[in-house]
Amino acid sequence: MTSHVGSSEGYLRESWDEFARSSQIRRMTETNPPTDFPGWSAVFGRCAGEFAVLLLLDFDGTLSDIVQDPAMAVLRKGNTRTLNMLSSKPGYAVGIVSGRSLEDLMERVALPNLIYAGNHGMEIQAPGLRFVHPDVATYIPGLAEIASRLRLALAEIPGANVEDKTLTLTVHFRQTPAQYHEKIHALVGAIVQQPPMFGRYRITHAKAAIEVRPAVDWHKGRALELIRSRLHPHAFPIYIGDDRTDEDAFKAAQDAGGCGIFVGPAGNTTCANFRLDSPAAVSAALADLVSR
């Protein structure tokens, strides 16, 4: 592939419908299972001439293996080098979009030249871009209040803990026995419904975690749109992730003419076009991309 940043608006060879008839990328809905990842040549089959790539990835369960204690998650072996090489490859921009706080994410990855989006994209930092969602400041005191009420309520439940990420919060329960899970969901639901928080926060579910976020219309998909429009408007967007909160970004990548890649076993419901089995398969695919 010959590629060059900003060189071409013309990577869309034809309209989506025309393209869909002749290509391995199908417009996906949640009712279609994703195709096993067919390799980069097939993914880029729709791109004509020179084009740029905007590669955005989730962190936990995508670039890191899932670990018992989320505080211990690190980039998989090899990914540091691969991401570094990709981000300096001509025509490529690479970013990480995570539910972790921006500070946590940047410390954990610690690579220059990457785009970092924390708290599901409510805070973004990249060369040439610093963004904090304009509405979130008014939600911070309420989130602190929810965090303190949750800490009290969950004190008796083994393995459950509350991570206050300032702009969002996460209740982690990977180490909690299954018989408590229903109770955790009920407690979080009840506390978020209490005055004065009622209606101002929403709950989303991730792997062995519940997240509480400001009820603003913002998510990983919006973050992808913002990064693309501000920094790489003509790039072919690819989003790779493993969890429910990544679905918005799969949709946004497709809406922008690119594709989504789900990480996980077959049989999951997802809007992604393609599927890779595991974080190890993601590492291998990224290494392939470096050598293209």
Ligand SMILES: [Mg+2]
């Ligand atoms: Mg994940």
